[in-house]
Amino acid sequence: MKHLIAPSILAADFGNLKSEINMVNNSEADWFHLDVMDGVFVPNISFGIPVIKSIQREAKKKLDVHLMIIEPDRYINTFKEVGANILTVHFEACNHLHRTIHAIKQEGMKAGVALNPHTPVNVLSDILEDLDLVCIMSVNPGFGGQKFIEKTYHKIKELKKLREESNSNFLIEIDGGVNTENASKLINAGADVLVAGNSVFKSNNPTETIKKLKNI
Ligand code: DX5
Numbered sequence: 532m533k534h535l536i537a538p539s540i541l542a543a544d545f546g547n548l549k550s551e552i553n554m555v556n557n558s559e560a561d562w563f564h565l566d567v568m569d570g571v572f573v574p575n576i577s578f579g580i581p582v583i584k585s586i587q588r589e590a591k592k593k594l595d596v597h598l599m600i601i602e603p604d605r606y607i608n609t610f611k612e613v614g615a616n617i618l619t620v621h622f623e624a625c626n627h628l629h630r631t632i633h634a635i636k637q638e639g640m641k642a643g644v645a646l647n648p649h650t651p652v653n654v655l656s657d658i659l660e661d662l663d664l665v666c667i668m669s670v671n672p673g674f675g676g677q678k679f680i681e682k683t684y685h686k687i688k689e690l691k692k693l694r695e696e697s698n699s700n701f702l703i704e705i706d707g708g709v710n711t712e713n714a715s716k717l718i719n720a721g722a723d724v725l726v727a728g729n730s731v732f733k734s735n736n737p738t739e740t741i742k743k744l745k746n747i
């Protein structure tokens with residue numbers, strides 16, 4: 532399978548959201564990556580339900596919603612209603628991750644789990660078969676435009692090995708500090724989905740940057 536590109540709307544110009552969404556619609560990107568932050572699980576607040584609803588009206592590609600919130604179970608149904616196709620929760624924010632994952636799937640969405648940089652991949656060993664996606668955070672969640680953490684390559688390889696051993700078929704997504712320089716190394720290590728915020732939206736030609744990331 533060719534790797535997927537998910538531009539992160541957090542880095543878009545919110546005053547021109549419609550044209551930013553259309554840029555992604557008309558590009559080689561595969562998904563929209565939407566970062567929801569609650570100011571509790573992470574130190575920042577981003578956007579929520581009404582904004583995602585508006586994005587969904589314009590978006591012609593799947594919505595990959597990354598929840599950086601505590602107690603995400605309370606909102607699973609709401610995110611389904613506003614059009615999330617993939618719903619990712621944080622390992623560090625869930626006391627009953629198995630239950631949460633199955634509640635997401637019950638709503639008909641794909642279920643993902645994100646791991647902070649300090650969380651080893653093997654904490655997921657007993658639920659790997661249940662997952663559609665594992666998001667390895669390559670920065671500490673909360674902000675766009677941070678420096679990529681090099682240890683990520685090692686984590687991707689380890690996770691890929693666990694996937695083989697467990698006969699699972701979740702996608703490996705990398706989120707934070709991804710750009711046209713490190714993308715090929717990430718794909719070679721085993722990444723299936725690259726999330727890219729600043730490197731896309733703050734580049735001179737976002738459509739061209741997406742194309743470069745896709746055709747690496
Ligand atoms: C960070 C978010 C990322 C962020 C990535 O908490 O989860 O999705 O938007 O942005 P860049 O690509 O700029 O690091």
Ligand code: ZN
Nearest residue numbers: 566597706726
């Ligand atoms: Zn994200």
